Amino acid sequence: MTRETILNTFLFLLLPATALAAFALDEPFIITLATKAAILALAGVGLNIALGLGGLVSFGHAAFFGLGGYAMGILAAHAQSYTPIMESPFLIEGTKSMPVIWLVALAVSALAALLIGALSLRTSGVYFIMVTLAFGQMLFYFAISWPAYGGEDGLSIYVRNGFPGLNTLDPLTFFGIAFVILAAVLFFAGRLARAPFGLALSAARQNAERVEAVGLAPFKLRLVAFVISGAVTGLAGALFADLNRFVSPTMFSWQTSGEIMIFVILGGVGRLFGPVAGAALFILLEHVLGGLSEFWHIYLGLLLLLVVLFARGGMIGLIAGREVAHD
Amino acid sequence: MTEVLLDVRNLHKSFGALKATDDVSLTLKPGEIHALIGPNGAGKSTLIKQIAGGLRSDSGTVHFAGQDVTPLSTVQRARAGLGRTFQISSLAMEYTVLQNAVLGALGQSGRVMRFFAPVMRQKELREEALRALELVGLADHAAKRTADLSHGQRRQLEVAVALTLRPKVFLMDEPMAGLGAGGSKALTGFLDGLRAEAPILLVEHDMDAVFALADRISVLVYGQIIATGTAAEIKADPQVRVAYLGEEDAA
Numbered sequence: 001m002t003r004e005t006i007l008n009t010f011l012f013l014l015l016p017a018t019a020l021a022a023f024a025l026d027e028p029f030i031i032t033l034a035t036k037a038a039i040l041a042l043a044g045v046g047l048n049i050a051l052g053l054g055g056l057v058s059f060g061h062a063a064f065f066g067l068g069g070y071a072m073g074i075l076a077a078h079a080q081s082y083t084p085i086m087e088s089p090f091l092i093e094g095t096k097s098m099p100v101i102w103l104v105a106l107a108v109s110a111l112a113a114l115l116i117g118a119l120s121l122r123t124s125g126v127y128f129i130m131v132t133l134a135f136g137q138m139l140f141y142f143a144i145s146w147p148a149y150g151g152e153d154g155l156s157i158y159v160r161n162g163f164p165g166l167n168t169l170d171p172l173t174f175f176g177i178a179f180v181i182l183a184a185v186l187f188f189a190g191r192l193a194r195a196p197f198g199l200a201l202s203a204a205r206q207n208a209e210r211v212e213a214v215g216l217a218p219f220k221l222r223l224v225a226f227v228i229s230g231a232v233t234g235l236a237g238a239l240f241a242d243l244n245r246f247v248s249p250t251m252f253s254w255q256t257s258g259e260i261m262i263f264v265i266l267g268g269v270g271r272l273f274g275p276v277a278g279a280a281l282f283i284l285l286e287h288v289l290g291g292l293s294e295f296w297h298i299y300l301g302l303l304l305l306l307v308v309l310f311a312r313g314g315m316i317g318l319i320a321g322r323e324v325a326h327d
Numbered sequence: 328m329t330e331v332l333l334d335v336r337n338l339h340k341s342f343g344a345l346k347a348t349d350d351v352s353l354t355l356k357p358g359e360i361h362a363l364i365g366p367n368g369a370g371k372s373t374l375i376k377q378i379a380g381g382l383r384s385d386s387g388t389v390h391f392a393g394q395d396v397t398p399l400s401t402v403q404r405a406r407a408g409l410g411r412t413f414q415i416s417s418l419a420m421e422y423t424v425l426q427n428a429v430l431g432a433l434g435q436s437g438r439v440m441r442f443f444a445p446v447m448r449q450k451e452l453r454e455e456a457l458r459a460l461e462l463v464g465l466a467d468h469a470a471k472r473t474a475d476l477s478h479g480q481r482r483q484l485e486v487a488v489a490l491t492l493r494p495k496v497f498l499m500d501e502p503m504a505g506l507g508a509g510g511s512k513a514l515t516g517f518l519d520g521l522r523a524e525a526p527i528l529l530v531e532h533d534m535d536a537v538f539a540l541a542d543r544i545s546v547l548v549y550g551q552i553i554a555t556g557t558a559a560e561i562k563a564d565p566q567v568r569v570a571y572l573g574e575e576d577a578a
Contacts, residue, residue: 188442191442191443191444191445192442192443194445194446194447195441195442195443195444195445195446196433196438196439196440196441196444196446196449197439197440197441197442198442198446199426199429199430199433199446199447200430200433200434200439202419202421202422203419203422203430206419206420206421206422207417207418207419207420209413209417210417210418210419210427210430210488211430211434212380212381212400212401212402212405213379213401213405213411213413213417213488214405214430214431214433214434214435214488214491214492215402215403215405215406215434215435215437215492216402216433216434216439217400217402221439224440325422325423325426325470325472
């Protein structure tokens with residue numbers, strides 16, 4: 001076992017261990033924090049596919065996070081008010097079923113990523129950052145100005161959505177759902193990185209000219225990566241909304257994009273468990289430092305600065321060293 | 328007449344007032360090495376880009392294996408069988424030597440939209456990559472990080488990746504650059520055998536290699552081909568002597 005494998009195993013077990021300990025100590029709030037960490041890690045795992053593997057510095061992943069959130073919000077709001085979403089030409093009703101909501105969130109954010117990616121991937125470098133940011137902001141202002149779904153105030157969902165056979169109102173059960181999804185996506189992302197697609201995508205990040213010369217189109221690889229990435233972050237958005245039973249335009253804000261990026265950078269860009277480490281650390285700091293001072297972001301900023309300057313591989317890189325090639 | 332694999336007809340490319348490529352035509356036949364020589368700034372790299380894709384010509388066409396590839400992108404031309412090596416090594420530096428070679432084999436196989444099975448465990452790709460590394464003499468370094476290779480080894484890897492593409496034509500931009508006498512000689516021997524696999528359009532500054540290898544030589548000066556012929560013909564051509572091989576000798 002490499003050091004990174006040991007570290008990953010530790011990080012992987014850390015979340016359920018925390019949740020179970022909190023359950024034993026009757027601290028439901030800590031379970032909620034662990035759930036939040038798992039969901040935000042999932043959003044980061046999504047971004048990491050574009051950013052780490054593909055080298056695509058997307059500053060607009062809040063778009064997908066928010067779309068996933070609103071997919072949940074809109075479906076559940078219609079279900080709780082017993083009003084259909086549309087009646088003609090065919091009837092679409094709301095739903096309180098998590099699996100259906102997840103599928104819708106995945107589909108909507110994948111479609112959005114396809115459109116945003118197809119346009120923004122024609123640029124690169126700082127322009128790509130700005131174009132993705134612009135798309136995120138467009139959706140942010142659209143959400144604010146659309147009164148049908150709460151506008152600036154957002155949407156409240158009174159009862160958490162259901163999952164067949166499970167009591168989702170129980171914090172530990174909902175943590176379990178979020179954690180199983182995170183684990184499944186981590187498994188998929190790990191396989192993706194070593195699959196033919198991952199080899200080519202990462203090569204396109206390192207040297208696009210080389211990839212073209214072997215007859216592979218970098219644009220196509222990046223677009224597919226962006227769609228997968230957006231879909232995963234969208235799924236995280238749906239879960240996040242379900243955790244809070246609330247959706248608001250904040251999910252679309254550029255601060256959200258920045259936070260998702262911070263998880264990835266803190267933990268380690270391109271490292272499978274980077275976002276897990278980053279999100280867990282973020283939640284820990286928010287909880288511990290946030291209790292001490294309202295201005296805890298100063299310390300977060302300082303930490304981020306140190307990581308960027310002195311630990312380019314993030315926390316994972318700092319502890320486990322350079323990534324080992326998978327021959 | 329033997330069939331022509333690569334047929335470049337009347338290519339033009341200007342950058343402002345500078346004619347980088349001025350009515351260039353050349354052909355590449357099966358089994359031959361056609362060397363392209365010329366002083367610095369003659370437009371060799373521009374011409375290579377026009378042939379490989381990546382730089383659109385102002386006019387003229389590039390036919391490849393009977394097909395007009397002029398409107399095709401770099402990627403499409405590579406898929407059609409144009410195997411290119413770069414003047415300055417262009418490799419995925421974070422990857423191991425083997426991964427770079429497997430990337431080539433993957434490009435050749437075209438089966439890239441696979442998201443699950445580990446690529447480095449795919450037998451055909453691995454074997455193809457190892458065959459190429461073996462041929463250029465890099466098999467012992469397969470597990471090394473590409474960034475840790477010496478300059479000469481990177482040049483070898485460039486050629487190996489081109490080999491994994493199983494191209495119909497090799498387009499080699501100064502493969503000997505910076506190799507040193509020993510490495511240059513070894514690669515010369517290797518390219519000599521390679522022409523049987525696919526013909527080579529060879530841009531090279533190393534005159535020993537060019538005269539040893541080339542069936543035909545074209546001399547490019549100021550964007551124009553001023554002469555094409557065998558090594559003996561080129562050596563004897565007074566125009567070439569003035570333009571390129573050293574004015575003093577001709578005077």
